[in-house]
Amino acid sequence: MKTLLTVAAFAAGVSALSTGAQAQDCTTKIGATLPTSVDWGRPIAEVAQFAVDQVNEAGGAGGCQIEMVLRDTQVDPKVGVDAAKALVDLEGVNVLLGAVSSGVSMPILSSVTVPGGVMQMSCCSSSTAFTKLSEEGKTDGLWFRTFATTAVQSAMGAKVAADKGYGSVAILYKNDDWGQDMARLIAADFAAAGIKVTSSVAVNDGQPSYRAEVTKALGGEPEALYLALYPNEGTSAVREWLSLGGTQNMILANSLKSDEFRDNVGLQYLGNALGTDTASPRVASADAFKAAYVEKFGSEPNGPGLANSFDAAMIALLAMEAVGKDASGKDIAAAVAKVTDPDGTPVTADVAGFKKASETLAGGGTVKYQGATGDVRFDANGDVSAPAVVWKFTDSGVDEVEYLSLGEVDAFIASLKK
The missing domain is CATH 3.40.50.2300 (Response regulator)
Known part of the structure; x- marks a missing residue:
């Protein structure tokens, strides 16, 4: 994996040189509100950053390198809302990854991202209250989650x-x-x-x-x-x-x-004691994520939400690539369908896959993202099954x-x- 990523990074660098290094001339910030102060929250944030790193190796998204600005929610609704407000109002992000707890994601959605027109992509919030909110037309199409309800x-x-x-x-x-x-x-x-x-x-x-x-x-x-x-x-x-x-x-x-x-x-x-969880399907893309995770972090992904966090970040960045630089949160949210299209060109969740997606989208095509949780499909409410x-x-x-x-x-x- 290290060799593959190194080769891909070199190829991306050669491509950037040949096009005037467009992706190196600007930086676009995305926000992340995740519970990094708890032991199970830190790996969720690290995996999101891992996805960002791979996209940057592929040349960035929307013509710019991506900077993920991370804020700790402490699994506290008030702290989470304050963090999200800072990211939207001060950092100017149009994409927000998070939160984990539904009790934190909900007030962020209702008081920050929807009023601010920011796309919110959660790895882990599972409450059916979000489905109801979407059905009532109160999410403005800005809400998605890669974790089943x-x-x-x-x-x-x-x-x-x-x-x-x-x-x-x-x-x-x-x-x-x-x-x-x-x-x-x-x-x-x-x-x-x-x-x-x-x-x-x-x-x-x-x-x-x-x-x-x-x-x-x-x-x-x-x-x-x-x-x-x-x-x-x-x-x-x-x-x-x-x-x-x-x-x-x-x-x-x-x-x-x-x-x-x-x-x-x-x-x-x-x-x-027996626990339950959603799971990645038994498909090659899920196995590839596990192998990449082991290579990067030295152990298998055992904690909650890790595959979901990777896919949340990667899909958001693919949507940013689809609409280009300086797109609004609403435009980015609308582009999610272009990168999770069942009839689109299949792309893998890695450097090579992102570069292939970029070429496909630039040519007017759509993408079928195959990631850590398989072929992600969102319904009209931003929900997935698993x-x-x-x-x-x-x-x-x-x-x-x-x-x-x-x-x-x-x-x-x-x-x-x-």
């Missing part, structure tokens, strides 16, 4: 419970847009699968103790616990749960796919327990509605 994770949580034979489940969920959406969906899916929900308890950030919430969740003597939390409050809640005699039968949302959570709780207490995976913690990270294709995911979701 909470409906997929919710259904997979119900499948895990059914497969394990759990008759009753308690729910602990983060008290924000994402957590509330997850709690609503998972309760309905558990019920559809014939599993009793003994309680559904909201958990707020930053509390010194979660004993009251955990005690309430234990009240119905559930056979298992479903957790839609982030690592900080998840760690505290699980410690309380176990100290009060709660079961080790746990089902985890992808937000807890974190070494920090595993280490702070203790692997010995997570032997019966396969799913069930995982468990190990000493070195996570292992896959079960993979479900997109067809299998759709079939199980349909079975819950019968």
Whole structure:
């Protein structure tokens, strides 16, 4: 991979020299609001920068080199909004990558990017509230996400419970847009699968103790616990749960796919825990991303949202390439369809693929992007579908327990509605 990228970079340099080095004469900024102050957030930002680096090796986007200006959201809505405002008002970005948490992405969308006419591309926000907002015409076509909605994770949580034979489940969920959406969906899916929900308890950030919430969740003597939390409050809640005699039968949302959570709780207490997540399809482009990631970072991409972050950045940059320098956020958003066209010219998610896309777009053609999560297709609301995976913690990270294709995911979701 290093050799390939080096050769591609050299080729890009030769091309730039022959055309007057147009891409080197200007720089275009894009913004990123991502939670770099938490351990699972830093790799998401690093992968976005990796995509930017490859595009710059290919000559940049829209005739300019790309600078990704990164701001930490701290998984806090107010901090995230302030960061986004600074990027839009002070840095002048027309593209914003982020955020991760739906509870941060939503206020950024409603108070910053839509009013400012900025395209927002999230790697990881999954709340179905965004779908509703788009259906109501309140996103102005500026919202996209490369992560499937909470409906997929919710259904997979119900499948895990059914497969394990759990008759009753308690729910602990983060008290924000994402957590509330997850709690609503998972309760309905558990019920559809014939599993009793003994309680559904909201958990707020930053509390010194979660004993009251955990005690309430234990009240119905559930056979298992479903957790839609982030690592900080998840760690505290699980410690309380176990100290009060709660079961080790746990089902985890992808937000807890974190070494920090595993280490702070203790692997010995997570032997019966199973997590769910969306997954990359079993296709060559996903394998190529994994190989490139290993080459770049020295380990496999085990954290949440990494493939999705790469695709979010790369698709946004392809759309910028399609419309050229100084395009508006609305123009860039409209061009997303040109670079994710099922009938377009297939391009890979690397330096060579971006150069091929540039040539195709310059000739009036469209592009079929094949990336880390496969052939990305957005619907009218900026949503995508995805396969799913069930995982468990190990000493070195996570292992896959079960993979479900997109067809299998759709079939199980349909079975819950019968």
